[in-house]
Structures are given as structure tokens and as C-alpha cells.
Amino acid sequence: MDISEEFYNCKSDYTLHTNKKIKTTRKLQELAAELMTVNDKTNALKLYNRSIAVSPVNAIDLPIAFANKSAVLLEMKNYDACMNNINLALKHPMCPVWLVSALLERKVKCLILMSRWSENTAKKLFKMIKRLPFTNQEKNLLKIRLNQYLLHLYNTIKNTEEISKDNAEGFIQNYKRYKKKFGLSENNVLCISNNIEIVQNKTYGRHIITKNNINSGELLLKEKAIISCLYLNEVYDYCSCCQIRTHVLIPCNQCTRALFCSKYCLIRAMELYHHIECPLMEYFAEIEPEDQHIQYITRLICFLSNQGKKLTELIEKWRKTKDEEKNYTLDNNIYVMPRNFQTLFLSFDKYAYMPLQFAHSQSRYTQLVEKLKEKTDFFSHLSTDVNDHYFQYLVTSLLIDLEAYFKCNSFCISDIMRSNDDSVAVIRKNVGLACFREANFFNHSCVPNAAYCFENGDTISIYSLQKIRPGEQIFICYLNTYYEVDKSKRDLMKNYSFQCRCVACLGNWPPFEELQSLYDVRFCECEHHNALSRRISISGCRYCRFKRDVAISLKNIREKLISEQSFHQIAENLKLEVAEAMDLFQNLEGIEIFLIKEYVELYRLYCRCIEIPKNINTK
Numbered sequence: 001m002d003i004s005e006e007f008y009n010c011k012s013d014y015t016l017h018t019n020k021k022i023k024t025t026r027k028l029q030e031l032a033a034e035l036m037t038v039n040d041k042t043n044a045l046k047l048y049n050r051s052i053a054v055s056p057v058n059a060i061d062l063p064i065a066f067a068n069k070s071a072v073l074l075e076m077k078n079y080d081a082c083m084n085n086i087n088l089a090l091k092h093p094m095c096p097v098w099l100v101s102a103l104l105e106r107k108v109k110c111l112i113l114m115s116r117w118s119e120n121t122a123k124k125l126f127k128m129i130k131r132l133p134f135t136n137q138e139k140n141l142l143k144i145r146l147n148q149y150l151l152h153l154y155n156t157i158k159n160t161e162e163i164s165k166d167n168a169e170g171f172i173q174n175y176k177r178y179k180k181k182f183g184l185s186e187n188n189v190l191c192i193s194n195n196i197e198i199v200q201n202k203t204y205g206r207h208i209i210t211k212n213n214i215n216s217g218e219l220l221l222k223e224k225a226i227i228s229c230l231y232l233n234e235v236y237d238y239c240s241c242c243q244i245r246t247h248v249l250i251p252c253n254q255c256t257r258a259l260f261c262s263k264y265c266l267i268r269a270m271e272l273y274h275h276i277e278c279p280l281m282e283y284f285a286e287i288e289p290e291d292q293h294i295q296y297i298t299r300l301i302c303f304l305s306n307q308g309k310k311l312t313e314l315i316e317k318w319r320k321t322k323d324e325e326k327n328y329t330l331d332n333n334i335y336v337m338p339r340n341f342q343t344l345f346l347s348f349d350k351y352a353y354m355p356l357q358f359a360h361s362q363s364r365y366t367q368l369v370e371k372l373k374e375k376t377d378f379f380s381h382l383s384t385d386v387n388d389h390y391f392q393y394l395v396t397s398l399l400i401d402l403e404a405y406f407k408c409n410s411f412c413i414s415d416i417m418r419s420n421d422d423s424v425a426v427i428r429k430n431v432g433l434a435c436f437r438e439a440n441f442f443n444h445s446c447v448p449n450a451a452y453c454f455e456n457g458d459t460i461s462i463y464s465l466q467k468i469r470p471g472e473q474i475f476i477c478y479l480n481t482y483y484e485v486d487k488s489k490r491d492l493m494k495n496y497s498f499q500c501r502c503v504a505c506l507g508n509w510p511p512f513e514e515l516q517s518l519y520d521v522r523f524c525e526c527e528h529h530n531a532l533s534r535r536i537s538i539s540g541c542r543y544c545r546f547k548r549d550v551a552i553s554l555k556n557i558r559e560k561l562i563s564e565q566s567f568h569q570i571a572e573n574l575k576l577e578v579a580e581a582m583d584l585f586q587n588l589e590g591i592e593i594f595l596i597k598e599y600v601e602l603y604r605l606y607c608r609c610i611e612i613p614k615n616i617n618t619k
């Protein structure tokens with residue numbers, strides 16, 4: 001995908017922002033360059049992203065930042081992202097000749113590493129030089145330099161293994177499959193098991209039960225968030241719309257504080273909420289970290305008021321209606337979402353249940369309503385006088401209620417990263433908030449039989465952790481840690497306002513030593529998830545199990561290769577074994593990217609088994 005096209009196409013949609021800080025842009029780039037001297041690529045990238053975000057669109061600093069970023073990405077072997085950044089720099093109208101020359105060289109190198117270099121690409125590059133907005137003399141100079149560089153490359157690569165195609169091939173395949181699967185789908189529920197259904201009772205409210213036998217490790221649901229929002233300190237690493245971690249971030253040219261991974265995300269965000277949120281970004285950036293969810297709530301009200309209902313109508317109904325869902329509460333919790341997301345407003349019963357613990361939000365939301373009035377046209381279609389005190393009071397209370405409801409019904413999006421020491425351990429960090437239509441109906445248990453994890457940004461996946469019989473309820477654990485009874489109880493009350501009635505809390509906590517036998521997946525021997533520490537990250541262990549499976553398969557395959565004398569004799573059988581091992585990667589998209597070396601090794605072997613000559617481009 002050529003992101004540069006998209007970036008400069010969308011640029012024309014927005015007015016140029018003049019009041020941006022060139023000094024800050026340069027300072028950030030200097031700092032990033034310093035970080036590169038100590039090889040801290042990840043943080044350098046972060047700073048380059050920030051400098052791109054604050055740079056004026058028509059300044060020379062922007063293509064320089066893209067170019068610098070592409071150099072870092074090339075070192076990190078992230079060729080796709082590197083190409084995208086090279087293209088962004090090249091297509092910038094202020095890109096100077098000296099930079100173009102360096103960029104062309106980098107582009108050639110990257111194309112070779114990606115196995116996409118051919119005579120045709122060379123011709124295209126020379127043609128591209130023709131179209132650049134330089135004098136003929138400058139263009140000739142560029143052509144000569146490019147020719148010299150190609151010659152130099154040819155001489156160095158000819159006899160060395162410097163460029164390894166396979167590494168790049170594996171990565172690209174994964175990345176493309178990834179994008180195709182989730183990237184452009186508007187349908188939020190990507191996959192749901194036929195074996196589950198939603199039912200209702202007084203203890204648990206709506207809950208999910210099984211219709212048929214479910215095996216451990218089965219995927220039950222994969223769903224994209226309806227609305228999600230990043231925490232403030234993550235905005236330079238993740239897409240503001242889909243929350244995917246990426247090095248190619250396109251800033252919104254007006255606020256420059258929201259960055260998107262593609263034009264698709266930018267437009268989607270614009271349609272859903274960013275048109276309202278954009279002028280408020282400065283205000284959001286200044287609010288205290290504990291109030292970060294205000295941006296999330298703003299996105300939600302934009303989303304809800306986009307759903308065809310006018311705000312005044314909603315507020316009126318919210319006060320008066322006798323909607324059937326209005327009295328839908330559970331014995332021990334009042335903040336339960338109505339089944340139909342769009343009738344959410346109708347279910348509020350302000351007089352019966354004033355969410356007291358959220359009363360302190362009053363001043364925050366009064367301020368938000370002020371900002372919405374002042375800087376946006378959010379209330380412009382209303383016939384009501386927006387300065388009327390009663391109206392303001394109603395909107396503020398509505399926002400407070402929304403906060404109460406969504407705090408109890410949202411998930412923290414977590415990202416899994418490989419730790420720096422390259423061990424099995426993974427780092428998980430919470431990067432934002434998200435709400436879902438279906439995943440919302442899984443209840444909590446302190447000894448759950450299913451677990452959720454986030455894959456590909458704000459896409460949640462729910463897997464079973466053990467065999468579940470027909471009619472049994474499926475529970476996930478809302479907390480990151482479990483088996484700390486008192487702490488769990490406290491956290492559930494504090495964060496979700498309910499008293500847990502799971503089988504364990506009702507008095508049946510299984511002895512800790514027996515837990516191991518209850519689960520197929522949850523415990524593993526790795527240091528990070530050591531059961532003895534009693535702080536177990538549930539979905540993390542799936543990773544470890546998977547890592548072990550891959551290691552075992554690889555070991556078997558390697559042993560076979562050593563013991564057999566003729567490769568051709570075993571190729572046919574080995575092919576199947578290798579294909580099965582490769583399949584392991586297909587099941588767990590979110591983490592396969594960390595196992596790229598293993599995948600490439602298998603891929604090479606597979607090519608040998610089916611006798612694809614190594615130099616053929618299989619994409």
C-alpha cells in the first residue's frame with residue numbers, strides 16, 4: 001500500500017496549520033538522532049513520530065523526519081514501514097535534492113531486501129526522477145548518483161549473503177495476511193462460535209452459555225471495538241482510531257495530536273468523532289491522567305449522537321421514558337448496559353440511581369460541555385437554548401451517567417510486546433479503553449474458564465481455557481491478576497461496582513495446589529508466568545504454550561533432518577509436518593510477529609520440500 005499517496009491526498013482536505021512549532025520539530029529530531037547514537041531505536045522512532053506530528057505541513061523538516069524514520073526502520077528490518085516513509089519523504093514538495101538522492105539509495109536497498117527489486121523497478125525509479133520538480137541539471141546529477149549506487153550495490157551483493165530475502169518475505173506475508181483479515185472490515189464481529197448463546201437470569205443478568213461441548217483453547221469470539229480511545233502517553237506509538245502499534249503514523253493536519261495508521265482510519269475517525277474531537281485535542285492533552293477517559297466519553301457521545309437520534313430527543317427520553325429496558329438492573333449492580341446499544345440513553349433512570357461515586361465528575365463535565373459549546377458545532381442542530389442552565393445540567397448529568405456505565409463495561413486494551421532481552425517473557429501494557437457489543441456479555445469469575453486478549457489493536461479475542469460442557473456459563477476474569485481473593489474483591493468493587501458472585505467467591509475457592517489440574521492452558525513453566533508468584537497473566541500463558549508448541553515441532557523437524565540421509569526421501573512427509581507447524585502461527589495472529597525467525601526457518605524448509613527454487617518470489 002502506498003501510504004504517501006494517501007497522506008498527501010488527505011492533506012489537501014484540510015487547511016494548512018500555520019502556527020506550528022518548527023523549533024520543537026527540530027529539537028525533537030536532534031534528540032532522536034542522539035538516541036540513535038546509543039542505538040535506542042524504539043525511542044528514537046517515538047521522537048521522530050512526535051516531530052512529524054508537530055512539524056508544519058509545508059516545512060522542509062517534515063520530509064527530513066520521514067527520511068530519518070525510514071533509516072531507523074531499515075535498521076530494524078521493518079521494510080514495509082521503511083518504504084512507506086521513504087515514499088512520504090519523496091513525495092513531499094519541499095524534499096531537497098540531496099535528500100532525494102539519499103532516499104533513492106535507501107529505496108533500492110529496501111526493495112532488494114524485500115525481494116522486490118527488478119529491472120522494471122529500476123526503470124521506474126529513473127522515470128520518477130524525470131518527474132521531480134528539479135532543474136535538468138539536478139535531475140542528471142540524481143541519475144548519475146543512482147547509477148553509481150546501483151553499481152556499488154551490485155559489486156558488494158554479488159558474492160555475499162548480506163541481503164537475506166527470506167527474512168523479509170516472512171514478515172511481509174504475515175503483515176499482509178493480517179491487514180487483509182482485519183484491516184478494512186466494517187463488520188465489528190469478525191468471528192463468533194456457533195457453540196455459544198446469550199441467556200439471562202437474575203444473578204448474572206445476561207450471560208453467555210455453551211450450547212455444545214467446547215474444547216480448551218477454542219476461539220469463542222473475535223470482535224472489533226465499537227469505540228476505542230488511547231491513553232494520552234501512547235499517542236505517538238499507536239493509531240488513534242484502531243489502536244494498532246505501528247511506526248507509520250499520519251497526523252491529522254489540523255490538531256496534529258491524533259495520529260492514524262492509514263487514510264482509512266483517519267477518515268473513519270473523522271466521520272465518527274474526530275470532527276468534534278479535533279478542536280478539543282489541546283484541552284484533552286492538558287487534563288489529568290486520571291481523567292483521561294473524558295476523551296473516550298466524548299468519542300462515545302459523538303458516536304451515539306451519530307446513530308440517528310438527536311441529542312435533545314435523547315435527553316428528553318432519558319428523563320421521561322418508561323422504556324422496557326429502563327428497569328433492567330441486577331441485584332447487586334446498577335450499571336449494566338441495555339442489550340440494545342442504541343437504546344442506552346433510554347435505560348438511564350437518574351432519579352432511582354444517582355451514581356454517587358461519580359458525582360465528583362460534575363466540574364469536569366461542566367468544563368467539557370463548555371468546550372463543546374465554545375469550540376465545536378456539537379450542539380448546533382439543537383433548537384434548545386444551549387446556555388439554559390437546566391439544559392446544561394441535564395447534559396452534564398448525562399455525561400456522568402455515561403461515565404458510570406462505561407467504566408463498568410469497558411475493557412482496557414493491552415498490547416503484548418516481546419521483552420528486550422529476547423526471552424520468552426512478554427511485556428503487557430494497557431494502552432487504551434474500548435467497548436464492545438458482544439464481548440460485553442461475558443461475566444466475571446475469579447476462576448474463569450475463558451480468557452480474553454487483544455490482538456491487532458482494539459480487536460478482542462476470547463478463548464476457552466478448559467473443556468466446557470453444554471449449558472455451563474462462560475466466564476472471563478476482568479482483572480489482570482487473580483487468586484488474590486481480597487484484592488480481587490476490592491478491585492471489582494472499585495472498578496466495576498459489583499460484588500462478585502462467582503463460584504469461588506461464594507465459598508468454593510479450590511485449593512491453590514489444585515488449580516494447575518483445572519486448566520489446560522493457564523499455567524506454564526516460564527519465569528514470567530510462574531504460578532508461584534500468584535500473579536498470572538492469563539492470556540500471556542497462551543503465548544507460552546504456543547511458543548512451546550512451536551519449539552517442540554521445530555525440534556522434531558530438525559532431528560528428522562539430521563537423522564535422515566537423503567532429504568528427497570523424507571521431503572514428502574516432512575512437507576506435511578512443516579505445514580502443520582506453520583499452521584500454529586495462523587491461529588495466533590497477535591503474537592506471531594515475535595516468532596518471525598522460527599516462521600522464516602519453516603518457510604524456507606517448506607520451499608525446499610516442495611522444490612521451489614529459493615530465488616523465486618512467491619508473493
Ligand SMILES: C[S@@+](CC[C@H](N)C(=O)[O-])C[C@H]1O[C@@H](n2cnc3c(N)ncnc32)[C@H](O)[C@@H]1O
Nearest residue numbers: 204205206333336440441443444498500501502
Ligand atoms: C460487562 S457486564 C456483563 C454482562 C451483564 N451480566 C449484563 O447483563 O449486562 C458486567 C456486569 O455483569 C455483572 N457481573 C459480572 N460478573 C459477575 C459476577 N461474578 N457476580 C455478580 N455480577 C456479575 C455485574 O453487574 C457487572 O457490572
